[in-house]
Amino acid sequence: MTNFVSAGLVAVLQPRPPDMNARVEDSAQEIKRLQRCINDLVSLLALPAIWSSEPSEMVALLLEALLRTVSLDFAWARLTDPVSETVIEILRPSESRQLKPIPKEIGEVVGDWLKRREVGSQLPPKIQLGSENLSIFPVPLGVEGEIGIIVVASERPDFPTQIENLLLSVATNQASIGLREAALLREQKRIANELDRRVAERTAELAATNEELRLEIVERKLAEERLRQEEQELKRSESHKATILDSSPDCVVAMDHEGCITEFNPAAERTFGHRRKDVLGRRLADVIIPPSLREKHHTGFARYLTTGKSTILARRQEMTALCADGREIPVELTITRIPQDGPLAFTGHIRDITERKRSEDALRSAHAQVVQSEEQWRSVFENSAVGVALADLNGRLIAANPVFQKMLGYTEDELQQLSFIDITHEDHIEENRSLIGELLGGKFRQFQIEKQYRRKDGQPVWARNNVSVVPGTDRMPRFLMALSEDITQHKLSEEALGKARAELAKVANITSLGVLTAAIAHEVNQPLSGIITNAGTCMRMLSADPPNLEGARETVRRTIRDGNRASDVIMRLRKLYSKKEPSPEPMDLNEATREVTALSLTDIQRSGAILRHDLADDLPPVIGDRVQLQQVILNLLRNGADAMSTIDDRPRELLVRTERHEQSQVRLSVKDSGVGFTPQTAEKIFEAFYTTKRDGMGIGLSISRSIIEAHQGRIWAIPNDGPGATFSFAIPCNPIA
Amino acid sequence: MGCRIVLGMGPSEDRSDVGRQLLSVVVDDDESVRESLPDLLREFGFAARAFSSAKDFLASGCVDETRCLILDVAMPGMSGPELQQELKSRGQRIPIIFITGQRDEAIRARVLKQGAAGFLFKPFSDSDLLAAIKTAMQNA
Numbered sequence: 014m015t016n017f018v019s020a021g022l023v024a025v026l027q028p029r030p031p032d033m034n035a036r037v038e039d040s041a042q043e044i045k046r047l048q049r050c051i052n053d054l055v056s057l058l059a060l061p062a063i064w065s066s067e068p069s070e071m072v073a074l075l076l077e078a079l080l081r082t083v084s085l086d087f088a089w090a091r092l093t094d095p096v097s098e099t100v101i102e103i104l105r106p107s108e109s110r111q112l113k114p115i116p117k118e119i120g121e122v123v124g125d126w127l128k129r130r131e132v133g134s135q136l137p138p139k140i141q142l143g144s145e146n147l148s149i150f151p152v153p154l155g156v157e158g159e160i161g162i163i164v165v166a167s168e169r170p171d172f173p174t175q176i177e178n179l180l181l182s183v184a185t186n187q188a189s190i191g192l193r194e195a196a197l198l199r200e201q202k203r204i205a206n207e208l209d210r211r212v213a214e215r216t217a218e219l220a221a222t223n224e225e226l227r228l229e230i231v232e233r234k235l236a237e238e239r240l241r242q243e244e245q246e247l248k249r250s251e252s253h254k255a256t257i258l259d260s261s262p263d264c265v266v267a268m269d270h271e272g273c274i275t276e277f278n279p280a281a282e283r284t285f286g287h288r289r290k291d292v293l294g295r296r297l298a299d300v301i302i303p304p305s306l307r308e309k310h311h312t313g314f315a316r317y318l319t320t321g322k323s324t325i326l327a328r329r330q331e332m333t334a335l336c337a338d339g340r341e342i343p344v345e346l347t348i349t350r351i352p353q354d355g356p357l358a359f360t361g362h363i364r365d366i367t368e369r370k371r372s373e374d375a376l377r378s379a380h381a382q383v384v385q386s387e388e389q390w391r392s393v394f395e396n397s398a399v400g401v402a403l404a405d406l407n408g409r410l411i412a413a414n415p416v417f418q419k420m421l422g423y424t425e426d427e428l429q430q431l432s433f434i435d436i437t438h439e440d441h442i443e444e445n446r447s448l449i450g451e452l453l454g455g456k457f458r459q460f461q462i463e464k465q466y467r468r469k470d471g472q473p474v475w476a477r478n479n480v481s482v483v484p485g486t487d488r489m490p491r492f493l494m495a496l497s498e499d500i501t502q503h504k505l506s507e508e509a510l511g512k513a514r515a516e517l518a519k520v521a522n523i524t525s526l527g528v529l530t531a532a533i534a535h536e537v538n539q540p541l542s543g544i545i546t547n548a549g550t551c552m553r554m555l556s557a558d559p560p561n562l563e564g565a566r567e568t569v570r571r572t573i574r575d576g577n578r579a580s581d582v583i584m585r586l587r588k589l590y591s592k593k594e595p596s597p598e599p600m601d602l603n604e605a606t607r608e609v610t611a612l613s614l615t616d617i618q619r620s621g622a623i624l625r626h627d628l629a630d631d632l633p634p635v636i637g638d639r640v641q642l643q644q645v646i647l648n649l650l651r652n653g654a655d656a657m658s659t660i661d662d663r664p665r666e667l668l669v670r671t672e673r674h675e676q677s678q679v680r681l682s683v684k685d686s687g688v689g690f691t692p693q694t695a696e697k698i699f700e701a702f703y704t705t706k707r708d709g710m711g712i713g714l715s716i717s718r719s720i721i722e723a724h725q726g727r728i729w730a731i732p733n734d735g736p737g738a739t740f741s742f743a744i745p746c747n748p749i750a
Numbered sequence: 751m752g753c754r755i756v757l758g759m760g761p762s763e764d765r766s767d768v769g770r771q772l773l774s775v776v777v778d779d780d781e782s783v784r785e786s787l788p789d790l791l792r793e794f795g796f797a798a799r800a801f802s803s804a805k806d807f808l809a810s811g812c813v814d815e816t817r818c819l820i821l822d823v824a825m826p827g828m829s830g831p832e833l834q835q836e837l838k839s840r841g842q843r844i845p846i847i848f849i850t851g852q853r854d855e856a857i858r859a860r861v862l863k864q865g866a867a868g869f870l871f872k873p874f875s876d877s878d879l880l881a882a883i884k885t886a887m888q889n890a
Contacts, residue, residue: 538851538872538873539780539782539783539851539872540782541872541873542780542782542783542851542872542873542874543782543783543785543786544873545873545874545875545876546783546786546787546790546873546876547785547786547789549790549875549876549877549879550786550789550790550793550876552876553790553793553876554789554793557793564789567789568786568789571782571785571786575782618779618826619779619824619825619826620824620826621825621826621827621829
């Protein structure tokens with residue numbers, strides 16, 4: 014730069030051609046001019062110091078400096094901003110001159126001139142701007158004008174002078190330098206920024222990539238961990254399975270589609286006595302299956318392979334198997350197909366059941382023994398002569414044998430719904446319950462009780478029970494057992510006996526004399542009443558004033574009559590009830606009957622009954638005790654009358670009939686129309702102490718029976734077709750007749 | 751038929767005045783009773799009639815006039831207690847004295863409950879009868 018400047022300076026400073034006069038004046042001006050020039054140069058050289066890096070600013074400053082140093086009309090620049098690559102046009106018009114054309118126009122004209130020049134036309138450096146012609150001077154920026162161009166203009170025709178040229182060049186040079194430096198600086202900055210950015214970017218990228226890698230690594234590590242765990246798990250499961258197989262007490266054998274052994278677990282080794290390695294690959298049939306069964310196995314296996322059907326697959330079978338030492342053992346066997354792709358394979362689970370079979374047999378025989386024993390005891394229970402009933406501790410019946418069932422009238426099923434209380438007669442429940450309580454409490458081992466059950470049909474039945482507790486076992490709690498004997502009959506006879514004794518005692522108090530007295534009192538009361546009444550009347554009549562002798566006589570007459578009557582009755586009754594020995598004699602039953610009916614007629618009539626006779630005319634005589642037979646007839650008449658005493662809806666009729674009976678006998682019947690009796694009581698009637706009368710003693714008919722039987726006869730009673738009954742007796746005729 | 755037929759012996763000053771010639775009736779199927787009692791009743795001063803059955807008495811037409819009835823318990827046909835019921839249902843308030851040969855306390859209690867004025871067991875004395883009649887007439 015200095016050289017250029019120096020060269021320029023030198024050019025400037027070269028003395029001028031002769032024109033001496035003018036030379037002195039010119040020299041002074043020249044010196045001033047040169048001084049001015051140098052100042053301008055210096056200031057131009059100082060420009061860079063104030064220049065910023067902004068190209069448009071720099072150029073603007075330059076243009077302004079040019080305007081200051083050189084007399085211009087305008088200074089115009091066009092440059093390309095290296096950063097934004099926009100074209101910048103800057104115009105600085107001179108302040109002294111007012112240019113009419115606007116900057117844009119200047120720019121256009123100049124631009125146009127430049128264009129033409131570029132094309133190659135040699136144009137004079139002049140432009141037309143409005144109405145003025147201006148001289149222009151383009152100065153390139155940059156070494157080859159790549160930066161831009163400055164165009165200065167002036168209206169002076171001699172523009173630019175040497176000095177102005179110099180100044181312009183220098184200034185432009187400076188500007189170029191500055192611009193270039195600025196550009197360089199900018200570029201540097203840019204590059205630095207770019208570098209930074211790139212570095213940052215790269216750094217970020219690297220960081221991101223790092224992070225990704227890191228994550229990837231973490232993931233991979235996790236995956237590896239997982240894989241490792243799974244492998245471990247698998248190993249464990251495998252070894253577990255292996256352990257199961259190894260430790261299984263059952264033999265597990267596997268074979269392939271050819272029937273060759275592929276697995277032989279330790280249990281199989283032990284059971285069959287072969288070592289695993291010895292049998293692997295050998296045919297199962299040859300190793301384990303007894304010779305006798307091999308054929309069957311082969312056909313079965315072949316069939317399965319061809320048809321897919323098998324009778325033994327997946328089914329538990331029992332068969333015999335062969336051991337290494339030649340023994341055949343009973344086994345339980347299940348063969349299943351192993352589900353897998355590829356050729357068939359099978360697993361067999363085999364269990365040695367020798368022991369089991371043995372214990373089964375033992376069990377069976379023990380069972381048989383138990384069953385037999387049970388049957389024996391059952392038979393005892395069923396066929397026991399006494400009733401046996403079992404009950405739980407609450408009294409609910411568990412079992413009852415046939416005798417008990419019959420005694421109670423229930424089936425065993427019905428009894429099992431009931432408890433002891435349900436079937437026991439109310440009178441005995443309390444005692445029974447308390448005894449059971451004491452028994453269960455351990456007060457005694459067993460107790461005996463006489464009690465009444467109530468049968469299903471409601472009838473009571475007496476039983477003598479032996480009750481004990483049967484101790485429990487592990488399987489069975491303790492329960493009650495009752496041995497029960499039906500003592501109804503026994504009780505009844507006891508009762509009857511007791512009653513008979515009581516009655517007998519009662520009867521013992523009433524001697525036949527007593528009976529006689531009663532009879533007399535009954536029969537004699539009437540005449541006696543009459544006597545007393547008449548006597549009383551007689552006394553009153555005699556006490557009258559005057560005495561009623563006629564009346565008194567009448568009363569006395571009646572008195573005597575009644576007295577006689579009474580006497581007769583007594584005599585007759587005594588005859589009837591006297592304790593004479595029976596004196597059989599031939600007698601007429603009809604006559605005896607009439608006597609009795611005469612005697613008891615009043616009695617019978619008093620009871621409102623009608624007495625009729627139907628006495629056979631041709632009745633043969635009998636041998637018998639008159640008095641006794643009359644007793645019987647009287648008894649039958651009395652009974653008949655009594656049977657009708659409550660009847661008021663029909664006539665009370667007594668019919669006495671005598672007739673021949675079965676060739677050699679004579680029958681007397683007394684028929685009444687009374688209450689009758691049921692067929693069930695027919696037999697009982699003649700038993701001692703049987704009576705339906707409230708005050709009766711029930712002796713009459715039983716005594717009658719004794720009398721008739723003593724006469725070799727029979728006495729019986731039949732209900733009538735209508736109401737009432739007919740009592741009859743029949744005694745043999747006198748053989749002579 | 752009139753009921754003022756007085757049987758018997760004619761008036762006597764010594765006769766008891768209980769009867770005052772009122773009608774007393776005896777109903778008993780026993781002949782000796784029918785024989786003897788009316789005489790005694792006349793000695794008491796009654797007019798007396800006797801019937802052998804309750805039916806006869808009811809049909810006699812004397813019922814309304816009867817001031818005292820001596821009635822047997824056990825009779826064929828309608829019994830004494832039944833006649834008592836019959837008279838009651840007819841609204842007849844005749845004092846009844848039952849007589850019976852049977853010792854039956856139950857019947858005695860029953861007829862007394864049904865309103866009988868007296869009850870005598872045969873044989874009874876004439877003074878017993880008189881006492882019963884007096885009581886009956888007083889309470890009537």
